[in-house]
Amino acid sequence: MEKRTLNISRLAALAGMTGALLFVAVFTLEGWLRPAYDPRAMYVSALSLGQRGWIQIANFIFFGVLLFVFTRGVAVEFPSGKASRGGLTLLTLIAFCYLLSGPFVMDPMGTPAGQTTLTGAIHGILGAIAFILMPISCFVYLRRFNVDPNWRSLRGWTLVLGTVSAAAVVLLSVVSKIPQFESAFADWLGLIQRALIIPFMTWVLLFGRRLYQRSKTA
Numbered sequence: 041m042e043k044r045t046l047n048i049s050r051l052a053a054l055a056g057m058t059g060a061l062l063f064v065a066v067f068t069l070e071g072w073l074r075p076a077y078d079p080r081a082m083y084v085s086a087l088s089l090g091q092r093g094w095i096q097i098a099n100f101i102f103f104g105v106l107l108f109v110f111t112r113g114v115a116v117e118f119p120s121g122k123a124s125r126g127g128l129t130l131l132t133l134i135a136f137c138y139l140l141s142g143p144f145v146m147d148p149m150g151t152p153a154g155q156t157t158l159t160g161a162i163h164g165i166l167g168a169i170a171f172i173l174m175p176i177s178c179f180v181y182l183r184r185f186n187v188d189p190n191w192r193s194l195r196g197w198t199l200v201l202g203t204v205s206a207a208a209v210v211l212l213s214v215v216s217k218i219p220q221f222e223s224a225f226a227d228w229l230g231l232i233q234r235a236l237i238i239p240f241m242t243w244v245l246l247f248g249r250r251l252y253q254r255s256k257t258a
Contacts, residue, residue, distance in 0.1 A: 045116055049255040052113020056248030059106030060241040066099040082230045084237065085146040085163065097142045104139025110244070111135060113251055123184035130177040137170035149229075171209050174240040178202030181247075190254065197246050201239040208236035 070087045071079040077087065087096035111131045118124040140162075147160030156164075182198045185191040212232050215225040225232070 046255050049113040049116050052110050053248045053252035055106040056110030056244050059103045060244040063103040064241050080231045081227045088145045100138050100142035104135050107135035123181050127180045130173050134170050134173050137166045141166045175202050175206035201243040204239040205236050
């Protein structure tokens with residue numbers, strides 16, 4: 041690889057690792073510091089509400105930007121072959137969904153369907169798109185990792201983390217769309233959402249770490 045290409049890959053890898061770690065760290069810390077916030081029952085996006093909401097809003101935007109930078113390095117690493125287009129498109133869409141989720145703040149949890157605001161509706165749509173694409177992106181790259189000798193070390197982690205995220209997506213979709221299930225799982229909605237977000241962020245962290253190693257040994 042040329043020196044410029046290596047620098048792009050290295051910067052992108054650092055962006056991916058930093059973004060994933062920082063995103064989880066910020067919403068975890070904010071959840072602990074908010075007196076009325078229950079991370080088991082409340083969504084991560086609920087941290088965007090209130091006087092301190094700007095912190096989570098910035099967290100969404102910052103992660104979206106860093107994930108987009110990460111995709112540039114992924115594009116350099118996989119210029120052709122499996123996942124070179126499909127995987128890159130998925131990660132780019134996820135990055136933009138997170139980026140736009142910042143300024144479009146969700147409505148308070150429990151808001152009746154007929155009383156949702158435009159910004160709240162947009163946030164919900166962006167979140168749904170991102171959540172569905174997150175496990176899909178893992179499995180798209182799993183196809184590449186299975187055949188690429190340089191990336192086979194991530195096969196196991198990708199399979200496990202992608203499966204956990206996919207199961208959480210299905211469960212979250214069921215319990216948030218069916219009133220009977222939503223009331224039964226109301227105290228666990230935040231935990232279910234985190235079972236989707238944290239495995240994906242872990243995968244991005246491992247993906248970035250391997251990309252960084254590749255840039256150093258190339």
